[in-house]
Amino acid sequence: MIKKTVGVISLSTIIFVSACKSGQTKMNLKQKETSTANKEVVYQVFTRLFGNKNTTNKPWGTIEENGVGKFNDFTDVALNEIKDLGVTYIWYTGVPHHALVRDYTAIGISNDDPEVIKGRAGSPYAVKDYYNVNPDLAVDPVNRLQEFESLIKRTHKAGMKVLIDIVPNHIARKYEGKTNPVGIKDFGAEDDVTVEYKRDNNFYYITKTQFEVPNGVVPLNGEKNLLIDGYFEENPAKWTGNGSRMAKPDKNDWYETVKINYGIRPNGSKDFPELPPGFETKSYQDHFDFWKNKDVPNSWIKFKDIALYWTAKGVDGFRFDMAEMVPVEFWSYMNSAIKVNNPDAFLLAEVYNPKEYRNYIHLGKMDYLYDKVETYDKLKDIIQGKSAPNELTIIQAGLEDIEHNMLHFLDNHDEQRLASEQFAGTPQKGKPLMVYSTTVGTSPTMVYFGQEVGEAGKENAGFGTQTRTSIFDYIGVPNHQRWMNDGMFDGGQLKKQEKKLRDFYKRLLNFSIRSSALMGKYQEIQTFNEGSTRGYAPGIYAFARWSQDQKLIIVTNFSWLTDSYFELKIPSDIIQKWNLKDGRYTLTDQIYQNNSIILKVVKGDGTATIKIAPSESFIYQLEMN
Template sequence: MKKIFILSALAFSLAAVAQNQKQAMTKPKTTPNKAVVYQVFTRLFGNQNTTNKPWGTIEENGVGKFNDFTDLALKEIKDLGVTHIWYTGVPHHALVRDYTKFGISNDDPEVVKGRAGSPYAVKDYYNVNPDLAVDPAKRLEEFEALIARTHKAGLKVLIDIVPNHIARKYEGKTNPAGVRDFGADDDTSVEYKRDNNFYYIPGIPFQVPTSDTYKPLNGEKNPLIDGQFSENPAKWTGNGSRLARPDINDWYETVKINYGVRPDGSKDFPQLPEGFAAKEVKAHFEFWKDKDVPNSWVKFRDIALYWIEKGVDGFRYDMAEMVPYEFWSYMNSAIKAKNPNAFLMAEVYNPKEYRNYIHLGKMDYLYDKVETYDKLKEVIQGKTMPDPISDIQNGLADIEHHMLHFLDNHDEQRLASPEFAGTPEKGKPLMVVSATISTSPTMIYFGQEVGEPGKEDAGFGTHSRTSIFDYIGVPHHQRWMNGGKFDGGQLSQSEKDLRDFYKRLLNFTVSSPAVPSKFVDLQKVNREHMSYDAGLYSFARWSDKQKMIVVANFSWLKDSFFELRIPAELIAQWKLRDGNYVLHENLYGRRHALLKVVGGQGTATISIKPSESFVFTLAD
């Protein structure tokens, strides 16, 4: 815990002022209004094995199961302040393990990344990863039981759908009646046909990519490693490569889905009418009812509805911008017709396309990666001042609620890694700003809350990211898991303090009426004063029920002591008369400040340590 001290500005009348500001000293009791997504790599979560041999097998390195998400584990996740769990890697994807006795074909290691395989090379959308089941023959039943346990814990369930590409060897072994596999009815003699599920390179067979530096399974012998993979004609690769022998850096383990976009980029399907960006999701659903759409559209809509029927509450869409937004209008409106509260989030990395995918594609949330995330990373690495964070927030003002915030996920370097923030403590002010600056959901990645740095060499891939391709244990997370007790019994004191910080912060954000409200930049008015150091960042959010001021010190070297200025315009909007007001600090409830309003201008004396943040509220 941080050392307690009282600001000298409070010494003279804090008790009297606090009596008049009783509401400001009380944490708001409201229903949750901000979502918190806990991304968990399902294969890794419950694994207690600490061997961590590079390229290790399940027998050597272990693997987590659906059953590891016990009632107690889910309660602890819920108590962290979480509202939704994204179970990453649930759909059955290609992997190197023999499950033939369960009717599952073996996958060729030459078109599988790592040993455990990429969760984004889905092999069967109507079943789940057999690695995750105690009894692979009952793997679907075990996941259905997990859905029920998660709902019982008061949490919503999210899983992946990857519409842009699937595994090179897709085999639906448990398809519902009437469902045909991808490509089963394709005309393979042509590069493109609207209702083909794939793009083809007619007359040329697929050739396994080669590399001087990479060997499947790290050179281990395997009867399927023979330089051959049966695919004739070759299909386009998932990232759009049109080579029969894709490059080793391509998404060679996947094939691209055809959505009725011709090879020249033109669209071969109905277009949304003018003005449909302003239409509600119901109008989009009605529009598509009588339209003839490409076969791949229907296949993915049916996959999504299958999982909705099983109780899944929403989806995370991989690389959504590689699929036309008209398809998303069709898909998402069908989902919302079944479940109006479905939670739909997606990877879209082109800011110019954000509004198309939100308004026309009917996405609920998009990754705010290339703006807020990237800028926060630059700030903590000393590459830029924090001031542009406000410019980003103002530029996204019309869609801010749709821009999901995160600092850690399976694709990115771990927040606590040397390649990102350097330490978990240096990541704390980033987390405070990321979680409170916007009305949008916050996402954290399992292990982030206990400072996991991603140091392990799992095999395929590089350190600083927890491997999604191999069987591996996650050390910091395992210490919190504590042999299935889920009580943090093996954590160091600093790791316990870090998780306590996340718990306090996330629970505040889901209950605060100020977070889903108006954003006001405080940088400009404060940057004019010499005492306001370069590493400081401050802003306000407020509603009729709560007024909030956030101050973060991105510096890890320097204490700061300064007068925080609150502009007259904001003081007027808050309808504060001249006088003294207590600012209650919400993360720990110990470091209060005094807001003085004189002549309509507000000031508060702030003393803040390196990597420290304050979340102040002044309630009506």
């Protein structure tokens, strides 16, 4: 869901970032179940926008005016180019059929009321039918599901895996399953609407009260439409997706959605079995066995069936929207069922409460959570000069036991674009953040389409907010369109700096997925150098990563103002761990491989002379004879 907008760029000296405590990252039972030999890279694409070649970009424009991308735009060429960028998973955002303002009654889909839709194209997080896909995305809407199934196959053929969204906390106000499998009934079809709450109701009700459209909502920017009459039929009214219990929610509420009931009573107590003590150390099979014969709320079963439906179609995992608004016991139930069906399923959750991270990982059996409110937010503050980066050391140390589970990103559909003036300001200033995010841990890295060519989200799309690429409107993505080059996907229209930026991302991401050291041990060497190394400017940060067969020193400069020239000190304990004797060793940068320096080891201590430009980073690999 769309969240807060923050940040005004601040011109000040930017200082270093740090990372977690020395030694190998701890691995708990959950991590052993999901660990991989190499890092993963997730490429998020907003499916509706990816293939759109139209550059009109009229605010509130229709499909005819602004265009829309299709599943078929992900050609073999496009997918191979994404794969070559260094991607292992594609997250196709906005695939399940969600509410939108377009007439598909000719193929049996009812019209949606614009008064409970955000934008014209609609929010992908107001799902209308979980057993089919957005008809906008198909060349032939009648065969939309088959077109998506073909895309799954093409993606697998290209050597990547597929993620889609599931949004268990809420659904569209007008949910209608038109192609449900045999035996599957719609949400609310069997609810007792005479009571506010019943365990097996799918919704919470405001009894004997009609839903009212919020004040201040101006659907379609005031455009005339037969369905815009100040009224939406919902009687009795339901709780709104963000938890509002008002029959007339506020315009800032998630008024286009209704909240799902998971057996949490209105007073907050639980109306379902709880996990026994000690289950945080149990495997997903143990969790599956625990729930096997338990009587659980009807909504749990409905969403488990949805997940297994898509898994059977070849989907390799899910991104779960606002997972912390759903009880952790449900996640144990559903995720263990997914894992029993596919042990390699990739399960990523949007969770923003650090106090709950371990519950959703260990008890909820999530593979990965967003590292948003700690690492992402702190990097944003640092690059804007609002925060000293020393706090990153504390953050990474605090996440040491779950660092593998904390997915790193700098761009996604909810956040301001990395290259926007309200974040890093330029794509170049974002590069050191990208190096840090990609190399500091063993967790996956995520890139949002267009990030790799410097997309800044400047378009006024309509309902969507500038600095973000709109998820509510039909719009084109200019930098991405230049790379797409009218469907040739060869970067033919990119500007020189955009080509160089994409080359940087390609080099960095491909290195990361092949590096054994980035799945190995970590030690920060910042505190060893800061304040004691002449020329070690406030923008510098350095750390070591290593495995048995690869040794790395990573140095990045977060300042965009000054060059730095200094002798980096390598602590004696790292020299010992690397089994280096006194002598001279070559360190070669792995991003561009055109910069080598000498590591001198004297009496067990190491030094290396480094010159680094603003926003520059080096991944130095020790060359062993």
